[in-house]
Amino acid sequence: MVQLPKVNELGFFEIRLESIGGLGANLAGKMIAEAGVMGAGLNGVSFSSYGSEKKGSAVKAHIRFCDIDARIRDTSPVERPHVIGIFHENLSKTTNVISGMYEDSIVLVNSKKSTDQLKEQLKLKGGIIAVVDATGISMEENNRVNMAMLGGLFRLCGFLDPEFMKGVIHKSLAKKYPGAVQPALNTFQRGYDEVTFHTFELEEGDRMPDYVRMDTPVLGYETQPIGGTITNPGNSILKDLSISRAGRMPHFDDDKCIHCAACDNVCPDFCFVWEELPDKKGRPQMFLQGIDYQYCKGCLKCVQACPTDALASELEEDGYAEGHRVAHRFNLAL
Ligand code: SF4
Ligand code: SF4
Incomplete structure (x- = not known):
């Protein structure tokens, strides 16, 4: 043994x-x-x-x-x-x-x-x-x-x-x-x-963080919130799904996009950001601007759905999502 x-x-x-x-x-x-x-x-x-x-x-x-x-x-x-x-x-x-x-x-x-x-x-x-x-x-x-x-x-x-x-x-x-x-x-x-x-090695005078039991309640007699207020509302705007990606993510190539919305139809997580702009004849049309990677969990359904290779499955490089994120603009005042 x-x-x-x-x-x-x-x-x-x-x-x-x-x-x-x-x-x-x-x-x-x-x-x-x-x-x-x-x-x-x-x-x-x-x-x-x-x-x-x-x-x-x-x-x-x-x-x-x-x-x-x-x-x-x-x-x-x-x-x-x-x-x-x-x-x-x-x-x-x-x-x-x-x-x-x-x-x-x-x-x-x-x-x-x-x-x-x-x-x-x-x-x-x-x-x-x-x-x-x-x-x-x-x-x-x-x-x-x-x-x-x-x-x-x-x-x-x-x-x-x-x-x-x-x-x-x-x-x-x-x-x-x-x-x-x-x-x-x-x-x-x-x-x-x-x-x-x-x-x-621990630096001189430093020590490991105090161990806190996982089941120690965060809220107690002295820390309980004021009744009737919701200080951290659960909603999808605050949700960060980037930890769900397991290695791959979609990359968007604007030049190949025909703005058909096939990707948006299959995306389960509200990732695609659109803007209304005039087309060649001056008529209003929705144009895909990019991907809000905060909500992208890397399922890659959009890549399969895209008919033009405007979306490609790539290995996730550190910092790519932050650098290429096109953020949704929410009107939080509503
Ligand atoms: S990988 Fe999945 S979650 Fe991310 S944009 Fe494509 S369809 Fe949406
Ligand atoms: S499916 Fe491809 S071509 Fe169509 S809007 Fe999405 S990225 Fe563009």
Whole structure:
């Protein structure tokens, strides 16, 4: 039986995966647990928590390992992880993805950014950042993000055997999808090989953020809002769907557009921005101005619908959406 590198006061080594529906974090969590229990002889448990079961909504997967003789009586969410896997870096816009980490926890991020940029983005004070471009690898290998992340997570968890995992991948795909075995193995291996690490020491006088339990109520006796007022109304104007994009996004080429509105007819999220302008004969006509990427979840239905190649599916580059966004103009006074 292998030795866990560190454990908490209850004897657990804990992993939390932060993801969105559709990237396969739930399955990755189960596969990690299987490798720990069946391959490394540990006792372990894995489960997930999510809201509505749809592509793009936030998902967390939780994995706990302990000595084979220890009993697992804790099935609460992992709040103080030794390892965190962030499947989509933009989750940090809306979620405290590094919540509860220790000074020596490792955070694996699916990203093309440098560790310094990620430290800034995650507001990390100390700890180890590991980076792997899981989206890029999965696109190149024609496979899934979770396989590349799984490879990276195995590299961080040295007590798990990557060869055992390869056997599981082979066994689970070989019968039904034999053509998918090699791409999955390649993606896993590249995730394992291509992770880079950087350790950030706490600066003198600095300390890790105070740990706040996830279920601590935000509102209490002293912080409750004034009754009868809605301070943060839920509406689609404030909604930011950019975290739902899983690697690809539509690019708009104005020169090829015939303003037929086929894209707008299939878009589920109010992304296309139009303006009434005179046509060649001076008659008023609606012209497509571009895409409001704040609402685009990257489903790419518009690309399929476009008859002229004015819309193309491209890998999402950092900053492209902000730089090319054509914002809707809402009359908020109404
Ligand atoms: S990919 Fe296209 S159809 Fe899908 S949400 Fe974005 S703009 Fe709309
Ligand atoms: S479907 Fe294509 S051509 Fe038609 S309006 Fe949309 S972008 Fe333009």
